Amino acid sequence: MHRVFVAAVALLSGAASTVHASEFDPLLGYTGPQLYQRFCASCHGRQAYGDGPVAPSLKVMVPDLTRIARRQPGGEFPEQRIREIVDGRAVLPAHGLRDMPVWGYELEAQAPPDQPGRAAAQSLIDKLVAYLRSIQQ
Numbered sequence: 001m002h003r004v005f006v007a008a009v010a011l012l013s014g015a016a017s018t019v020h021a022s023e024f025d026p027l028l029g030y031t032g033p034q035l036y037q038r039f040c041a042s043c044h045g046r047q048a049y050g051d052g053p054v055a056p057s058l059k060v061m062v063p064d065l066t067r068i069a070r071r072q073p074g075g076e077f078p079e080q081r082i083r084e085i086v087d088g089r090a091v092l093p094a095h096g097l098r099d100m101p102v103w104g105y106e107l108e109a110q111a112p113p114d115q116p117g118r119a120a121a122q123s124l125i126d127k128l129v130a131y132l133r134s135i136q137q
């Protein structure tokens with residue numbers, strides 16, 4: 001299922017969404033917004049409103065990421081939970097498979113074997129989470 005989505009994302013966005021080892025190094029220099037446009041915009045939309053080109057082909061609604069804080073009872077951005085959702089490894093959905101790729105695996109598994117992939121993936125996820133925090137409305 002996951003592979004099908006990755007293929008669909010690659011096809012529809014016109015850019016490969018999987019990460020290749022040779023691309024990992026340059027990726028470490030990406031800013032949060034660049035990482036977002038590269039890996040997330042195909043589903044969540046360029047401005048994160050949940051309206052990316054792949055969204056209509058998914059069975060579930062793609063959430064608007066500019067309103068994460070607003071959806072919380074206290075209006076606070078739930079940083080730790082969001083980090084876990086993006087990473088994906090610690091979050092098991094209540095029902096079936098989740099539709100979003102598990103970015104922790106996607107990013108870490110593709111790191112060059114001589115590099116600490118987990119730490120590198122974590123730094124990319126940190127940048128993505130900081131970016132999401134910055135776009136809350």
Ligand code: HEC
Pocket residue numbers: 005009036039040041042043044054058060061062063065068071082085086098099100101103128
């Ligand atoms: C293949 C489409 C797809 C891609 C690509 C994608 N997402 Fe998602 N995302 C979803 C869907 C669908 C959900 C709703 C939960 C679910 O079903 O998995 C979601 C949920 C989320 C949530 C939870 C929002 C909330 O309020 O609970 C966050 C945060 C998020 N995505 C961030 C990202 C980030 C960051 C990226 C890029 C690294 C990304 N997503 C890439 C489809 C995608």
